[in-house]
Amino acid sequence: MNRSASLLALDGRGVDGGLYQRIDHWAQHLPAPVRHVVAAFSAYGLVLVAVLMLLAWWRARRADSATLARALAAPLVVTVAFAADTLLKSVLREPRPCQVLEAGPTLEACPGVGDWSLPSNHTVIVFAAAAVLWQVDRRLGAVALVLAIAMGVSRVLVGVHYPHDVVLGAVVGTAAGYGLALLAGRSAPLVDRAREGRLRRWLTA
DSSP states (O other), rough: OOHHHHHHHHHTTTHHHHHHHHHHHHHHHHHHHHHHHHHHHHHHHHHHHHHHHHHHHHHHHTTTTHHHHHHHHHHHHHHHHHHHHEEEEEEEEOOOHHHSSOOOSSOOOOOTSSSOOSSOOHHHHHHHHHHHHHHHHHHHHHHHHHHHHHHHHHHHHTTOHHHHHHHHHHHHHHHHHHHHHHHHTTTHHHHHHHHHHTTTTHHOO
């Protein structure tokens, strides 16, 4: 580990570094098509979450104003969760496992020094979205939860996160998403007024 990494506040190797190395070794021996699918999903799976949020808004136009308010707030909720995660990363300053552990070539290029590992950004974003969508539409929320779990697993498989990065990301994302969605539901009176104004065609089925 280089000098800059040795000065970091948190070193995740002692938490589950051995487990990470075993998973990394296993991932390298997956069939090539499977490795490509895992890498592609890990990199671009967030697009699927964006599609689910768009679908949630469309379906929520038929729902009560509190539900619609949560659907409309979903992108903002995810953005706030991401911002909180970024701040937490800057405090914990944990280096990526692929930077400090001896392992084979990862399925995704290892980020550079200073791109901190804990919590996992991707995991926070997807779990925050799942928490919001669960309060908008249970079916969409269930689909989002499956995607969130798959995303968390993929971030370890591609070699850029420890398992504990993903676990903390799931906790942070779920807590932020669920709490902020509850707050968003309180803006129902604003949605009621908007439904009677110029935005009516976009807010009413």
